[in-house]
Amino acid sequence: MYTRTVKEDLSFRGIQLTSGRHKIHKYPAMLHPNLVDFLIDNYANKNDIVFDPFCGSGVTLLQSSIKQHKSIGFDINPLSLLISKVKNTNFDIQKLKNEFNDLKNNIVSGNNTDIPDINNIDYWYKESVIDDLGKIRFVLKNNHYIYSDFFIVCFAYTCRDQSLTRNGEFKRYRIQKEKINHIANNVFGRFFQHIEDIIDIFDLTNCHLAKSTHQLCNSEKPIDKK
Numbered sequence: 234m235y236t237r238t239v240k241e242d243l244s245f246r247g248i249q250l251t252s253g254r255h256k257i258h259k260y261p262a263m264l265h266p267n268l269v270d271f272l273i274d275n276y277a278n279k280n281d282i283v284f285d286p287f288c289g290s291g292v293t294l295l296q297s298s299i300k301q302h303k304s305i306g307f308d309i310n311p312l313s314l315l316i317s318k319v320k321n322t323n324f325d326i327q328k329l330k331n332e333f334n335d336l337k338n339n340i341v342s343g344n345n346t347d348i349p350d351i352n353n354i355d356y357w358y359k360e361s362v363i364d365d366l367g368k369i370r371f372v373l374k375n376n377h378y379i380y381s382d383f384f385i386v387c388f389a390y391t392c393r394d395q396s397l398t399r400n401g402e403f404k405r406y407r408i409q410k411e412k413i414n415h416i417a418n419n420v421f422g423r424f425f426q427h428i429e430d431i432i433d434i435f436d437l438t439n440c441h442l443a444k445s446t447h448q449l450c451n452s453e454k455p456i457d458k459k
């Protein structure tokens with residue numbers, strides 16, 4: 234038996250889970266930002282540093298930064314750290330837009346592809362999708378954009394979005410064979426639209442953010458105590 238100490242309803246039913254900057258990339262078992270806000274408001278003292286040892290997509294880190302708490306996050310997954318870092322960055326929006334225009338021109342006018350050697354890649358992606366993702370990858374790898382991290386996270390979002398995995402599930406199941414023919418390739422459209430949407434969100438949410446640090450942490454790379 235336990236005694237209930239929190240009386241509030243913390244399910245946040247009806248309130249969107251991924252809103253604001255969190256929309257940049259989906260992640261399994263994301264925390265609800267309102268839950269993190271509740272925990273910080275109720276349990277963190279002024280100047281406390283918030284720690285999330287399995288920070289995933291960095292919901293805890295961003296909400297802490299917004300509430301002016303420094304934060305530290307660890308994760309074994311490099312993508313999680315990249316998402317966390319990008320979410321916690323204020324960009325110069327005009328420069329970001331200029332780089333995006335350049336990136337877009339390079340993608341639509343280029344023909345080179347960079348396709349990684351992944352076992353079973355054609356099980357998860359249609360051939361034309363592999364080709365178009367390869368074109369974006371080539372441009373990202375061969376241009377030195379100041380904001381390349383931002384574009385890489387949007388690219389990762391597109392890779393998942395344009396794959397043959399079932400929507401709404403994080404475990405990787407391929408959609409049914411008979412449905413594959415009805416799936417259209419929209420790699421460029423989705424990539425460009427996602428970047429535009431997320432730039433708008435970052436533009437609206439540029440605000441003073443407290444510092445957050447993110448570290449890759451596993452048995453081979455233990456915590457950096459510095």
Ligand SMILES: C[S@@+](CC[C@H](N)C(=O)[O-])C[C@H]1O[C@@H](n2cnc3c(N)ncnc32)[C@H](O)[C@@H]1O
Pocket residue numbers: 260261262263264286287288289290291292293307308309310313450451
């Ligand atoms: C459920 S997810 C966390 C999601 C996060 N709360 C969010 O809102 O996005 C769990 C995370 O733990 C990480 N993880 C699992 N084992 C780990 C380990 N041994 N060391 C560091 N991170 C680990 C995974 O990579 C994953 O990102």
